[in-house]
Amino acid sequence: MVQNEDEIDLKVILFNYLQYWPIILVFMFAGFVSAFLFNRYATSIYKVESSILVADDKPSLGTDLFESSGLGMLQGKNNIENEIGILKSYSLAEQTVSELNLNVQYFQKGFLSTTQLYGNVPVLVTVDWKQSQLIGGMFKVEVIDEKSFYLTVEEEGFSVYNPSDKFFKSKFKGILGLKSVYSFGDTVSGESFSFKIDQINVLPGDEIFFKVLDTQTLALKYGGDLSVAPINKQASILNLSLETPVRRLGQDYINKLMEMYLQRELDEKNIASENTVQFINYQLSGITDSLRYSENRLQKYRTENRVFNLSEQGSVIFERLQELEKEKGQTEVTLNYYKTLQSYLANNQASDLVAPSVIGITDLLLNSLVQTLSELQAEQTRLKANFTEQTPAVRENASRVQNAKRALQENVNLAYQNTQSVLSDLNNRIRMIERDVNSLPQTERNLLGIQRQFAINENIYVYLLQKKAEAEITKASNMPKNSILDFAKSGQTPVAPKRSLNLLIGLILGMILPIGFITVKDFLNTKIEDPKELERQMKVPLIGMIGRNTSDDALPVFNNPRSSVTESFRSLRADLAYLSPQKNNLTLLFTSSISGEGKTFVSMNMASVFALMGKKTILIGLDLRKPRIAHDFGLVNDKGMSTCLSSNQPWKEVVKQSGYENLDVILSGPIPPNPAELLLQDRFRMIINEIKEEYDVVVFDCPPVGLVSETKELFGFADVNFYVFRQGYSMKANSQILNNLVEKGGVSKMYGVFNDLHIDKGYGYGYGYGYGYGYGNNSYGYHEEVQLPWWKRALRLKK
Template sequence: MQESLNLQNKSFDAEEEGIDFKKNLNRFLEKWPWFVLSVSVCLLISYIYYNYTPPIYQVSARILVSDGESKGGSGDGLMDLGGLLGSKNSVDNEIEILKTRYLMTKVVEELKLNIVYSQRVGLKNMELYQAPFQLEIIKGLDTIGYSRVEVTKLNSDVVKLNIDGKVSNVRFNQPFQLKGIGMVKVVRNPNLIFNEKPYICTIISVDNKAAQLLGQLSIALVNNKVSIIELGLAYPDPRKGEDILNALIKQYIKANLEDKNAIADSTTTFIKGRLSLIAAELGDVETDVENFKQRNKLADMSAQSKLLVENTNAFVDDLSKTETQISNLTQLESYLSNENNKRILPSSIDMSGDIVFSTTISKYNSLLVQRDKQLLSVTETSPFIQNLDQQISNLRKDLLESVKSSKSSYLITRNKLRDQIATVESKVNDVPKIEKDYLKLARNKQIKEELYIFLMQKAEETAISKTANISIAKTIDPPKTNSMPVSPKRNNIYLGGLFTGLIIPMGLILLINVLNTSVSTKEDIRNVTQVPIIGEISHNMDDDNLIVANKSRSAISEQFRALRTNLSFYLRNTDQKVILLTSSMSGEGKSFTAINLGNILALAGKKVLLMELDLRKPGLSAKLGVSNDIGFSNYTINENLAVKDIVRPLNINKNIFIISSGPLPPNPAETLMSERMPDLVNALKQEFDYIIMDAPPIGVIADAQLLANYADVTLYLVRQKVTQKAQLSIVEDLHQSKKMKNIGLVINDISNKYYGYGYGYGTYGEETKPGLFKKVSKMFS
């Protein structure tokens, strides 16, 4: 019989493996009130969110960035105007510049976006493009906080202010102190109608508003093949959103032009300084020439002197250019040697066509401009500023080395030219000394004149280039708002609420199932033990322990009849009469099962004895209302007591009797091992058809194993949602080690109708049906 039940259990396991999805679905269906409540709450939240959230519109614009080198000017001489117009621009760099807090802060200050006006329309607070009044900050605090002011018109001159529940009346243009903001006043806008509904004025700091707008701003490259940047802004008011994007583009172009003009201004300042110095030197040389002629009465040079001048003219020209380069490089070397100097360099200093040097200067200037911008929002101790200072210092060192190297080359060239001129001059032995001296003065004057004329030319070119400066970007698609709001979208919100309402209880149910350590289903049992299940007892809806006696046609009574039938396969021989009941721990229904199993056997005309052998915590006699003053413990210590002295009949059925535990002994285990125990069991077998031993839980103490030798079949009680899954290893160990023979499981207190495969007992007239409130409460439990 046991083998057949094992085969049946294996077939059940194979069948259950294919219906895991069905089991999970049944778990969800059992808790349908959870889903109804969750979906209802989530849909209500979705409704509230949709009706209370103002619509958000997407504003888009496109700008074209010139991604290449743009140069102007002649490109020769000391100053090259290409540096003034900037070198190759990286589109990625321009995207990052557009995202800077500096530009957005300028936009917020220009449009006064940190003061937001709104009014309730239906259930929503809608931001206004223009309000019939303005809240002007006359003198703000150093750190402006958050403030919310409700403004209501009282008459043409007075408005009512509600600030954090405090109400006050003020006149238009009347200054008053606003907590957290500073001194402010309300200014009337006569072009708009001031209706009676309250207006809400929200004030935050410029930095916080800039941070909010940056979070709503999206900037991306259209594709990698073009240098077109697309700007997007999510904003509740379409017109104001377009204004914000327009202002951002305007500030970006303005900042770009300011950077270029700063470089041009630096170049102009440098040239003016050199012009002033050269003009003074040229004046001194011209005065020396004039005085020399007057002093020596020299009107013209001899033909031989003129020939010498013509022969040395080429050398003088080269020497003049070389002296010019040396002079400017000396000035630049002096500038770069001072580490505290943070001015922008002329970006187009000609180093004989050295592109690397020109690029380095442009990068050096860009870092200085970037540093000046960052200092508007951070201090010089900021890690970012210190990093920039390190980069600037490194570039300064590279530039200084290049300047020194170039200057050294020009000095060598100048010395060679001077040697060549001296060689030519030495050949003219017959030139009078006066003419030689005059030649030196004339040569020096020519050098100064050419340098002065060159600087004047470059000064004009720089001025012209500044007026010709244009931004590297231009708007090709002005800001435009999509007609439909991007959020909130009703269908998406309600679908999201529906799915969230379904997912939350599903997740909770699955999580509870994963975290549940107690036995809930047959699968939990069969995953641990192969011991056959020979009985299933459903949940007792009443407090009555005598279900079989008082409700013989109830579903639970039928389940005990099924258990009686299964036991007949175990107890085939007439001498097999002893049934042992045990469990993993107390409270799993051993006494309840013993009473009703004994009663169902007695109804079949069998003489049944209940033995209360839990000598540590007896409960059987108390449930039956039987006195426990004389029982098993008395029999083991008093040899004068006979079997008939401890056996008492029960009123529930004439065929059922009980031996109570008697007074609690100090040594329960030794009491069960009494030498009178075997004779007692043999005597009882002669008198009764069935003996049901209610033993202590084997998972706690070993008393039940002491009684296993007398048992013909052992019923191991497992209570749904009480017995722990880990405790099933006890019964499996007993089964594998053969410590208890003919062991079978009885599942008690089954409250989940999806626990197994159903009982097939139907509804009986005597079964007490729970009310609707209990059913719903049970489903939420």
């Protein structure tokens, strides 16, 4: 089955990672164990939830006129977003924290975790917030006995709270002046702290930790942690939720927050009733003295003149006057109300408005306007407590307030004029009746006048008392329009840590970390590791792959003929029949980019496999700068090619026996001062031609072509040239040197050899790891090899 290159690359990547499967498994196990320990000792976080019903405002009679008028005064009364802003506001959170007294947090430490205590605490810390206080750090109380304790600092990081600037905290940089032992109930004080610790339920040896936090910091924290959202887009029910490690604390906080929210709404409603009572009290203060004076005067006149009742004619006149005077008094109260209303609007005191209906004004439109303006003013106050003046919601509501004021001002002015007309008519009618009074006797006329004044004051007084009682009843009966739907309750299952997810993340991180390290290592690796990658980079074929020589013997072909390394040389020898066919004599050249890539090892063993075949073979060391052949064969490098080229000594006199049949060696000889010039002589060409006539196989061990220049001149003497790369040693850029030799240098018959192959970068390419170049592990007894690991046998892909 033919596979495209992308599929093969994926397999190469996969099996590259599979080489490190023990490390990956260890990391995955470590990640799983870490996640398990985290789940075991992490503080459980619970979600506390409640809900509030935000009721819709019932429109007042006449408000439909303004809803359709385009003035924009009555839009958005039930603004869910505003209610959410109020619930999350700092001011409401501050009131809640103050009511619950959460400024001191108590803790108890276990073996690996710390638990916050709430409610039934063993000690009680009372902080003096009138002076500077240290906040944020952790104190430790170690009980000595029922009367005394050690007080130390457990955790630093204190800030200094300044009561004159509650929102600015400075870092504490001094040394905390604590004594060793304190008594319960005594004040613990210093330069920037003052608090008292009382014992409630402690035993000697108990350790309690506490932390002091100011109200402002806690309000900001709880306000940020609280989540408020409608249960859906259409509903006016708000869901409140708070995630906390202490379920009871979360429940108490949300319940108190909802209580303060409803109380705030109720207080705003009571403002109108309080303003009404205040207005009536002001009116009563003026009429009370007049009533007392007229009452005393009436009593005195009756006593002095012995006149107690009016005649029948006088009674009729008095009743008519009393009725008109009563109506006049109520009209004057109404007129005073309009004056007060005009004054409030002129002085921008709309928040102190009194409802017209409270003093008996039945104008539906006026009542609706006053109610609307009061609600808009209250809304503006709430918005300013949470948002800046430039916030769109604040600016929009301010525009509605101004529109409502203008409409109310016009209506009040018109009502004031109408009331003045009514009052003028009443005065005219009273003057007409007063003419009939002149027909009465003098004594009766005086009594009627005094009694008339008394009745006027009494009617007004009774009327005001009645309205005051009605206002107080209204205040007592006020209820918030919103209501608590569900009180706070905590879930039984913690929302954090997410145990299953953490275990999965631990496994994934345990897998990703080593894989990421391997990926980065391979990406930054400049050495050639993968034979397929080398094949893609070279412009010539990769003809042979030589495995790692696991023995210390430099000639495994002779000394370990059943090894896989020997078999790879045999395979390379077999391939030469296709590279240079129909040639009885064969000349091979081996070079590399730099020293250490194994060209000498490969050239010696290639010469050896031909010698084992019965071919008369000679190995010539042409690396005149750094010779190695003499050492590997156990010879003395006293004479060699440099000797022949620098003197007239015949080449046959420098040939040495290798110790193995059919294999002779010409060493490089002593290192000359001019190795490049020696190899470029015509004498070198004559010597090589004579050697080719004498031997069946000639093998050149040349110097690295990437380091010296003379090797380029030697390519023309060989039938086949081999460029040796070494796995994990040769640089990836070395392939470009080979490509330049072929493309620009005109070198022909050039092939690559990959030496020291020991890392399996892809299935079927590594030496001894499967089928590919050379024989693999499944040799069925033809040669010795290390047993393939079980996982590679299980996952091996067959061709």
